[in-house]
Amino acid sequence: MTTENSISFEIATRLRTEILRQRFQSGDRLPSERDLAARFDSSRGAVREALSQLEQSGLIDIQPGGARVKPIEAASISVLGPLMSLDEVPDPALVDQFLQTFGALSALTAREAIKQANDEDMIRLRRMVVNLNRQSKDFESMQPPWREFLEELANVADNLVVHLISNDLKTHFVEQMLQLGFVPKLRKTAVNEVLSDLQKAVAARDGNQAQAAVQAYFDEVRGAVRELIHSRLGENRRQAV
Amino acid sequence: MTTENSISFEIATRLRTEILRQRFQSGDRLPSERDLAARFDSSRGAVREALSQLEQSGLIDIQPGGARVKPIEAASISVLGPLMSLDEVPDPALVDQFLQTFGALSALTAREAIKQANDEDMIRLRRMVVNLNRQSKDFESMQPPWREFLEELANVADNLVVHLISNDLKTHFVEQMLQLGFVPKLRKTAVNEVLSDLQKAVAARDGNQAQAAVQAYFDEVRGAVRELIHSRLGENRRQAV
DNA sequence: CTCTATATTTGGTCAGACCAATTTGGTCCG
DNA sequence: CGGACCAAATTGGTCTGACCAAATATAGAG
Numbered sequence: 001m002t003t004e005n006s007i008s009f010e011i012a013t014r015l016r017t018e019i020l021r022q023r024f025q026s027g028d029r030l031p032s033e034r035d036l037a038a039r040f041d042s043s044r045g046a047v048r049e050a051l052s053q054l055e056q057s058g059l060i061d062i063q064p065g066g067a068r069v070k071p072i073e074a075a076s077i078s079v080l081g082p083l084m085s086l087d088e089v090p091d092p093a094l095v096d097q098f099l100q101t102f103g104a105l106s107a108l109t110a111r112e113a114i115k116q117a118n119d120e121d122m123i124r125l126r127r128m129v130v131n132l133n134r135q136s137k138d139f140e141s142m143q144p145p146w147r148e149f150l151e152e153l154a155n156v157a158d159n160l161v162v163h164l165i166s167n168d169l170k171t172h173f174v175e176q177m178l179q180l181g182f183v184p185k186l187r188k189t190a191v192n193e194v195l196s197d198l199q200k201a202v203a204a205r206d207g208n209q210a211q212a213a214v215q216a217y218f219d220e221v222r223g224a225v226r227e228l229i230h231s232r233l234g235e236n237r238r239q240a241v
Numbered sequence: 242m243t244t245e246n247s248i249s250f251e252i253a254t255r256l257r258t259e260i261l262r263q264r265f266q267s268g269d270r271l272p273s274e275r276d277l278a279a280r281f282d283s284s285r286g287a288v289r290e291a292l293s294q295l296e297q298s299g300l301i302d303i304q305p306g307g308a309r310v311k312p313i314e315a316a317s318i319s320v321l322g323p324l325m326s327l328d329e330v331p332d333p334a335l336v337d338q339f340l341q342t343f344g345a346l347s348a349l350t351a352r353e354a355i356k357q358a359n360d361e362d363m364i365r366l367r368r369m370v371v372n373l374n375r376q377s378k379d380f381e382s383m384q385p386p387w388r389e390f391l392e393e394l395a396n397v398a399d400n401l402v403v404h405l406i407s408n409d410l411k412t413h414f415v416e417q418m419l420q421l422g423f424v425p426k427l428r429k430t431a432v433n434e435v436l437s438d439l440q441k442a443v444a445a446r447d448g449n450q451a452q453a454a455v456q457a458y459f460d461e462v463r464g465a466v467r468e469l470i471h472s473r474l475g476e477n478r479r480q481a482v
Numbered sequence: 483c484t485c486t487a488t489a490t491t492t493g494g495t496c497a498g499a500c501c502a503a504t505t506t507g508g509t510c511c512g
Numbered sequence: 513c514g515g516a517c518c519a520a521a522t523t524g525g526t527c528t529g530a531c532c533a534a535a536t537a538t539a540g541a542g
Contacts, residue, residue, distance in 0.1 A: 006525065008293065032492060043527045045286055048493085052249065052290045053297050056319070058408065064493050065535040076319060077405040078297070097402040104349040108341060161338040164318040165406055167299065247494065273523055284496045289524085305524050306504040 008049035011040050015050060016082055019059050019069055030060060030067040077165070081172030090176065092229045096222055102169055103218025105162050106150055111211035113156040114202065121156045122205065128152060129202045133195050137188040139224070146217075180232070184224030191220055249290035252281050256291060257323055260300050260310055271301060271308040318406070322413030331417065333470045337463055343410055344459025346403050347391055352452035354397040355443065362397045363446065369393060370443045374436050378429040380465070387458075421473070425465030432461055 015036075018024065031039065036047045051067055054060045058075040061068045072079070080098070084090040117125060128149045135141045154163065194216045201209035256277075259265065272280065277288045292308055295301045299316040302309045313320070321339070325331040358366060369390045376382045395404060435457045442450035 008525085034492080037527095044493095045289070045528095046526065048286070049290055049293045052293055056294050056297055062493075063535085064533080066492065073401070073404055074408065075405060076317075076409050077402070078317060078319070080402060080405060094401065097400045100349060100353065100400065101346070101402045101406070104345050105342070108345040112341065159338045159341065160314070160335065161318070161321060161342045161410075163314055164316060164321060165342070167315065168317050169402075249494085275523080278496095285524095286497095287495065303524075304504085305502075307523065 006046075007040075007042050008046040008053075011036070011042065011047055012050035012053045013082075014040075015054060016057075016059060016079070017086070019054070020072065020079065020083055020086060024069040026069055026071040028069050030069060032066065077168045078171075080168065085172060085176060089180070089229060089232050092226060092233070095229060096226060098169065098173065099218055099222045099225060102166075103215050103222070105165065105169075106153070106218065107211040107215040109150070109153045109157045109159065109162055110214045111207040112159060113153040114205055114207040114210050116158070117156050117205075122202075124152060125149075125156070126202050129195075129199050133199055137186060137191045137195075139184050139186055139221070142186075142191075182225070182228060184221060184228050186220055186224050191217070194220060247287075248281075248283050249287040249294075252277070252283065252288055253291035253294045254323075255281075256295060257298075257300060257320070258327070260295070261313065261320065261324055261327060265310040267310055267312040269310050271310060273307065318409045319412075321409065326413060326417060330421065330470060330473050333467060333474070336470060337467060339410065339414065340459055340463045340466060343407075344456050344463070346406065346410075347394070347459065348452040348456040350391070350394045350398045350400060350403055351455045352448040353400060354394040355446055355448040355451050357399070358397050358446075363443075365393060366390075366397070367443050370436075370440050374440055378427060378432045378436075380425050380427055380462070383427075383432075423466070423469060425462060425469050427461055427465050432458070435461060 015030075024030065030036070030051075033044050033047045033051065036051075037044045040047065051060065051062060055062050055067075056076075057078045059070060059072075059079065061070050072083075080094075084094055084098070113121070113125070128145065132142065132145050132149060135145055154166070194213055197216070198210060198213035200206075201213055256271075265271070271277070271292075274285050274288045274292065277292075278285045281288065292301065292303060296303050296308075297317070298319045300311060300313075300320065302311055313324075321335075325335055325339070354362070354366070369386065373383065373386050373390060376386055395407070435454055438457070439451060439454035441447075442454055
């Protein structure tokens with residue numbers, strides 16, 4: 001974004017973090033706008049803009065009488081980014097849920113893309129899958145062609161709902177993963193099998209099989225990422241001692 | 242929500258509608274805050290709160306020099322509700338995409354719920370599936386037990402990411418469907434087959450099979466809803482003539 | 483202790499002002 | 513004619529101070 005340097009954005013960020021860190025019980029009243037303005041050494045207008053954002057993301061409920069904190073479960077998906085950035089190393093369970101979800105949506109996209117593709121699309125997709133199989137089966141070298149493949153699937157499937165969700169999901173996530181130098185170690189034999197299935201599915205134009213294969217790939221990534229985060233958390237714990 | 246009666250909310254709603262109706266080309270500059278305040282007969286503060294919301298939902302980009310409209314594809318999932326409410330009868334393609342997506346997430350939830358359920362959970366789930374099968378196979382009578390079943394699955398799976406997405410997806414959608422008196426006509430034999438598969442899957446604790454069955458059910462609903470919307474659109478066209 | 487009436491607090495909105503950055507318009511030069 | 517440059521107008525970002533109506537808290541009466 002571009003307006004991230006404004007005071008209201010800063011206030012929203014700090015309040016959001018406090019809420020996500022459970023500094024407030026659900027149902028608690030937030031300090032009044034005037035108090036917040038004083039605390040952040042700014043004006044009511046800036047605070048109101050920040051609160052307006054937090055309300056739209058479902059974290060608070062503004063009423064005459066006071067703003068009340070809502071449970072995290074009531075929030076919108078837009079809080080996922082901030083939620084994963086709370087600590088240096090994100091919550092493993094949350095990352096796993098993210099990958100599950102992103103995998104399911106990608107798999108759906110694959111199914112629908114194959115269902116709706118025209119001949120040219122299929123040619124392109126087949127070529128990309130073959131290319132995927134050519135790469136050595138480590139995460140680093142497979143990432144770019146996978147990304148390309150998923151984007152092409154999304155183009156063909158042309159599902160706006162999934163697209164919009166992906167906008168929210170990818171925000172902050174990929175960058176945080178990369179920033180941590182994430183290189184999950186995939187099990188090559190398993191990945192080979194998945195890719196083989198995927199290639200067959202695309203060749204035979206079998207949407208359901210392609211869906212299963214894509215999901216299986218993400219499940220592989222999930223397992224590798226889980227291990228990686230746990231070892232990372234172990235390191236941090238050792239450093240802390 | 243509770244603050245939907247404010248001026249800033251009204252301004253945001255009207256501007257959002259105009260943007261979604263493509264009244265502005267992507268990249269166009271929005272009128273200045275002062276102009277908008279004059280046009281809506283209000284103050285800059287109210288307009289700024291509205292614009293702040295629109296920016297958070299990814300519809301515009303506020304910069305010194307002016308606010309610019311972004312392409313809809315860049316928006317957040319929170320625009321889905323307004324997007325489907327643009328016309329009295331929502332865009333069939335969009336509804337189909339919604340059901341695809343919701344179905345895929347529900348199917349994922351089923352898989353993970355069965356994977357993580359303890360013995361008590363499984364007993365409850367099995368009972369609910371049997372109960373599902375007892376109902377007559379029309380949409381109206383199956384809706385409540387399905388809803389209950391899906392909620393239970395979500396409780397067991399406990400996937401916050403899917404939960405947050407569902408918050409956004411369900412907003413405005415269900416009510417609009419109900420408001421239209423939507424009663425899709427399911428193909429009973431197909432539904433029976435799906436439910437039978439689902440029951441077997443839950444009995445055998447086969448997550449993947451349950452996932453496939455749930456998805457198949459949603460695909461059935463998709464087909465029925467598609468027909469229904471098309472006939473509804475036909476009626477409207479006839480009325481218009 | 484309960485209930486009511488009053489005073490205070492809170493959000494909703496507005497008007498007006500200042501600053502810094504951008505945009506715009508015009509001018510001058512090649 | 514075209515491009516570079518500069519000044520003026522515009523725009524967003526922020527603050528101050530004010531008023532209203534609704535909600536809340538408080539004190540007092542029963």
